[in-house]
Amino acid sequence: MSQCSDCHSCGSASVLPFPPSQSLPKAVALVGPPNSGKTTLFNRLTGMRQKVANFPGVTVEQHTGIAEMPDGSALRIIDLPGIYSLQPRSEDEQIAHDVLTGVRTDTDKPEAVLLVLDSTNLQRHLMLAAPILSLGLPTLIILNMADDLRNRGGHLDLQALQGELGAPVALVSARQGEGMEQVWDFLTGAMPKPAPKELPILQDVPKCRQWAGRVGHEARYRPPAPPKWTRRLDAVFLHPIAGPIVFSAVLVLVFQTIFTYAQPLMDGVNWLFLKSGNWVAAQVTQPLLHSVIEVVWIKGIGSVIVFLPQVLLLYLFIGILEDSGYLARAALIADRTMARFGLQGKSFIPLLSAYACAVPAIMATRTIENKRDRFATILVAPFMTCSARLQPYFLIVAAFIPSRPILGKFLSAQTAAMLSLYILGFVAAVVTARILKSSILKSGRTPFLLEMPAYRWPTLQSLGLRLVDRTRIFLRRVGTVILVVTAILFILTRVPLVNGQAPPIESSLAGTLGRTIEPAIKPLGFNWKVGIGLITSLASRETIVTTLGSIYGMEGESEESGRPGLQKALRRDLSPGGAVALLVFFAFAMQCISTIAVVRRETGGWKWPALQFTYMSVLAYVGAFVAFHIVR
Ligand SMILES: Nc1nc2c(ncn2[C@@H]2O[C@H](COP(=O)(O)OP(=O)(O)OP(=O)(O)O)[C@@H](O)[C@H]2O)c(=O)[nH]1
Ligand SMILES: [Mg+2]
Numbered sequence: 001m002s003q004c005s006d007c008h009s010c011g012s013a014s015v016l017p018f019p020p021s022q023s024l025p026k027a028v029a030l031v032g033p034p035n036s037g038k039t040t041l042f043n044r045l046t047g048m049r050q051k052v053a054n055f056p057g058v059t060v061e062q063h064t065g066i067a068e069m070p071d072g073s074a075l076r077i078i079d080l081p082g083i084y085s086l087q088p089r090s091e092d093e094q095i096a097h098d099v100l101t102g103v104r105t106d107t108d109k110p111e112a113v114l115l116v117l118d119s120t121n122l123q124r125h126l127m128l129a130a131p132i133l134s135l136g137l138p139t140l141i142i143l144n145m146a147d148d149l150r151n152r153g154g155h156l157d158l159q160a161l162q163g164e165l166g167a168p169v170a171l172v173s174a175r176q177g178e179g180m181e182q183v184w185d186f187l188t189g190a191m192p193k194p195a196p197k198e199l200p201i202l203q204d205v206p207k208c209r210q211w212a213g214r215v216g217h218e219a220r221y222r223p224p225a226p227p228k229w230t231r232r233l234d235a236v237f238l239h240p241i242a243g244p245i246v247f248s249a250v251l252v253l254v255f256q257t258i259f260t261y262a263q264p265l266m267d268g269v270n271w272l273f274l275k276s277g278n279w280v281a282a283q284v285t286q287p288l289l290h291s292v293i294e295v296v297w298i299k300g301i302g303s304v305i306v307f308l309p310q311v312l313l314l315y316l317f318i319g320i321l322e323d324s325g326y327l328a329r330a331a332l333i334a335d336r337t338m339a340r341f342g343l344q345g346k347s348f349i350p351l352l353s354a355y356a357c358a359v360p361a362i363m364a365t366r367t368i369e370n371k372r373d374r375f376a377t378i379l380v381a382p383f384m385t386c387s388a389r390l391q392p393y394f395l396i397v398a399a400f401i402p403s404r405p406i407l408g409k410f411l412s413a414q415t416a417a418m419l420s421l422y423i424l425g426f427v428a429a430v431v432t433a434r435i436l437k438s439s440i441l442k443s444g445r446t447p448f449l450l451e452m453p454a455y456r457w458p459t460l461q462s463l464g465l466r467l468v469d470r471t472r473i474f475l476r477r478v479g480t481v482i483l484v485v486t487a488i489l490f491i492l493t494r495v496p497l498v499n500g501q502a503p504p505i506e507s508s509l510a511g512t513l514g515r516t517i518e519p520a521i522k523p524l525g526f527n528w529k530v531g532i533g534l535i536t537s538l539a540s541r542e543t544i545v546t547t548l549g550s551i552y553g554m555e556g557e558s559e560e561s562g563r564p565g566l567q568k569a570l571r572r573d574l575s576p577g578g579a580v581a582l583l584v585f586f587a588f589a590m591q592c593i594s595t596i597a598v599v600r601r602e603t604g605g606w607k608w609p610a611l612q613f614t615y616m617s618v619l620a621y622v623g624a625f626v627a628f629h630i631v632r
Helices: 038-046 091-100 119-133 146-151 158-165 180-188 205-218 228-237 242-261 263-283 287-305 308-324 326-340 345-353 358-367 371-383 387-400 413-437 460-492 509-524 528-536 543-555 563-573 576-588 593-603 607-631
Strands: 027-031 063-068 074-079 112-118 139-144 169-171 405-407
Touching (some): 038 063, 038 074, 038 180, 091 358, 112 119, 119 139, 119 146, 139 146, 139 180, 158 205, 169 180, 228 242, 228 326, 242 263, 242 308, 242 326, 263 287, 263 308, 287 460, 287 543, 308 326, 308 345, 308 460, 345 358, 345 371, 358 371, 358 593, 371 413, 371 593, 371 607, 387 413, 387 563, 413 576, 460 528, 460 543, 509 528, 509 576, 509 607, 528 543, 528 576, 543 563, 593 607
Parallel strands (some): 027 112, 112 139, 139 169
Antiparallel strands (some): 063 074
């Protein structure tokens, strides 16, 4: 076992001369405790848009960006996951540690460090200064959140702190761009050097804390007034009874908004898409091209595009939860419940973000220290209802469930059905976690430690940028995977030619494929058309919507263009039992190649993704079978 303390690395604690002799540093690392604003600064320096949010553990891997220096030269800036010490406890901390010490081959060893500390929480954050300075790299200590410090009446003497640490210090607000000239001065080597200082080697956490306290005292650090609102809000949000009630109310509000209030927006997008598509189709007289536009574009792609407003609303809500600081509170409330299923509060954040997409959620499990807890979270995350499931769910629910109110304006039958599907995925996740944690992934209970961030108003700019990025990703997905699959399907439904004409769909290649698997899916209440959709949805779940849209479009069954036509066609083709079975199938099946790939990467092999895929597929089949036979 290492004799090193938790907050200080071994070795000499003296600081090397600064700035580096002749040449400028080529790669500079952003280091600091979680949630101190490293990525905000990274984005400001490089002009990039890496994810920023108000909870610890947002960045879980290193990102390199280029900062353009005033003289036109380029400097590589490396954003790192947050660390509390140089003794890594979780995968993300390990990455930061390895980049910093030059162990990783995929990233340059940094030649200088920007140590980002939260100036409103300086006494705690200063503890990291000693081990980082002892690395001997030229280091600028950035006291971030200067705006917050000032607004809450905090103060410190920068010169004194600089003298105590023997390293340059800058008071900065990365969010507002305040004090950035000092950062540039450091990077260009124009910042004056303070006298070097021999730092003590500290052996344990209490000594580190003592040292940080003394340095803070010498720097006449006056901590800012405790954030009044944070205390007041926490009294409600973390209350053992009020907390869970608020949390449930937040969830219902989110779902109600997505499923009900998104409707007019979706209708608007649908109208726009149809009008523009029909206009283009009317200009094209060549029959093949005309039907490509009509089938692939209007009926296929159009049936997915309409979901953009819903997906954006979901991301908007997640953005507000993440940026406000509420997410960390929700994790704390969830910790007790999670413990019943063998997981812990730290698993909650990845699981909640899996409502958007399982891929970043699986990456976010890197913050979980206990490997078995981490693997269990990875294995259950794909059960959470991701935004790609929203589309088949919505199509089927809208087709089969009337939109009548259940609890007045508060809850409609369709919202209740959607909510049940979300609950179904959640139950599958926690039951699976329970099974895993009491069998192959058994481990003792890990205490849940998460630093609660101060509440912050989400800025319109940050929410707006999230939505712009999300729209781009959505459209890119539609324009690549979904368009390609829909185009291939179009070809497969037109071959082999009969007398130079496209055959009826059921005898086309796609139809033959669908009919080949029909015997296997008939017990679930699905016909060959749904079968084709199940095959294409292996590429991504939304493609079942474009597939059914194109098939019914080609058959002319959806005379009425757009979603109402598709819904009518579905009602003709699926019994209510088959519809419920299809929903259950989508709730449980792991139809996402990207998720399989990321599980393989994060678990280091094929064993876990293979187990996960088999388990989820069997559960999907059996679940759909049972649902079909119960509902009929
Ligand atoms: N008031 C204020 N907030 C800031 C400032 N810089 C960052 N923030 C906020 O602090 C929160 C955390 O910012 P990030 O940049 O994600 O922090 P990080 O250090 O990269 O966090 P991890 O990746 O989790 O380690 C976000 O809500 C930011 O908007 C600042 O100068 N002032
Ligand atoms: Mg970050």
